Amino acid sequence: MRIPSLLIATTLGLLVGVVASGCGSDDSGGNGGSAGSTAGSGGATGGTGGATGGTGGETGGTGGSAGTAGSAGTAGSAGTAGSAGAGGGNCMMVDVSNVTLGSLYPDEPYSDFSGDVTPNVDEADPDAFQLELYEDATGSFALDAGDNANYATCMQCARLFADITDTEIGKQFFQSAGTFDIDASVGPMSGGLKATLTDVTLVEVTVDPDTFESTPVANGECIIVNGPLQIDIAPPPDGWTCDASYFADGQYCDCECGVWDTDCDDATLEISGCQAGQTCIDPGVCDGVPTDWTCDAAAFNDGATCNCECGAFDLDCADDTLPIDGCATGDTCGSGVCLPAAWTCGASFYGTVDGCDCDCGTWDPDCDDTSQDVYGCGVAETIQQCIDDGVCCVPTTCADEGKNCGTLDDGCGTDLDCGTCTGTDVCTDNVCTAP
DSSP states (O other): OOOOOHHHHHHTSSOOOOOOBOOOOTTSOSSOOOOOOOOOOOOSSOOOOOOOOOOOOTTOOOOOOOOOOOOTTSOOOOOOOOOOOOSSSSOEEEEEEEEEEEEEETTTTEEEEEEEEESOSSSSSOOEEEEEEOSOOOEEEETTSGGGGSTTTOSEEEEEEEEEOSSOEEEEEEEEEEEEEEOTTSOTTTTSEEEEEEEEEEEEEEEOTTTOOEEEOTTOOEEEEOSOEEEEEOOOOTTOOSOGGGTTOSSEEEOSSSSOOGGGGOTTSEEESSOTTOEEETTTEEESOOTTOOSOGGGTTOSSOEEOSSSSOOGGGGOTTSOEESSOTTOEEOSSSEEOTTOOSOGGGTTSSSOEEOSSSSOOGGGGSTTSOEESSOSSGGGOEEETTTEEEOOOOHHHHTOOSSEEEOSSSOEEEOOOOOTTOEEETTEEEOO
8 A cells, every 4th residue: 555655745635646658768868889980991982881889878779870881982981979868868867865764654664765856857846856665675676677667566666756836746757767775784664774776767657546556658758866876864763752754854953752862962953842941951851941831930840740720731740640739639631731530532632722622521611712613523513513511513593493583592502583574474483474
């Protein structure tokens, strides 16, 4: 089963297929051969022209045609060299750099790595190279053989996405040649990768959104990755508990991840995992009192009591063996707020202004704000209401009940104005009738 790539998921939320093609046939393109041999000597009828150009490069075709004979009495001119090519007639050569881990799911197993592409393949919009690995295997793998010959079945997959915008990917390419050597010292599910890609060619393809079958289409583009491409990404150190891609990613200082993130050596990076006002200290733990803390500063993370309703989350509350201060008996402390014992949904959903979470055992304070979306009530949540102790309710309407006058309970605790009668009609049981 394919896992939609992180790149596509974050760009579109779906897999985009575009037209594709294999590279040219074996008798075209390729690095041109050397020039033909020396022309024949002159004679009565002229010497024969030079030999054909040399055979093309390793993926190219044959060289140019033989030189023609010289005119009478004059030596024939030498044959010309085979024309230069790039393995498929018009394949473009690109460099891939800055390859980093994108996502990692060892239990699937699945990992992907992405890199920058230069020069730009087509338009001005950015491009990206991506590797997807669907097994925890090391060794040497042919990218154009067996399961690896199609995206639907590949275990080691090389792809390239061209012209990426916020709403679409212009073109996508899939492997048609090359070798992927993965070193056993840093395997694909380790959070790092030590590998070499050699002689990689990719062709423009369409990908079926249901079967993930990749299909080359005639006259599409092809790309050669300048190589060999060496990848040497060290895995996170032992003890790292956060997403493997977060370690040393150059974006955030990731704290409270079990060990020190080397990104935290850069004081200009934003800290992730701590509350506002805290810093991250060795060996990777949050330090200081949060800015939003409203209780006694000495009570924060004192190791003795979970102090709740103090404006910020007390780290002591992560220890459910400690006594709780600030909540009613039987309550627990969720995301810094007291959580009723009857609450059955996640602690992060209670009173966190994330929507009215209904059918969670008790009332969510977020439901006090009628502008909040209602969750937990099944289909058509936009017309449902949350009432009483967090019970879902579908309100009725005057029209649904066949009423056209007076006041009617909508079944969820709200009075509806069904209108007034005209003329001499009177309102009887919320229906206008003649006297």
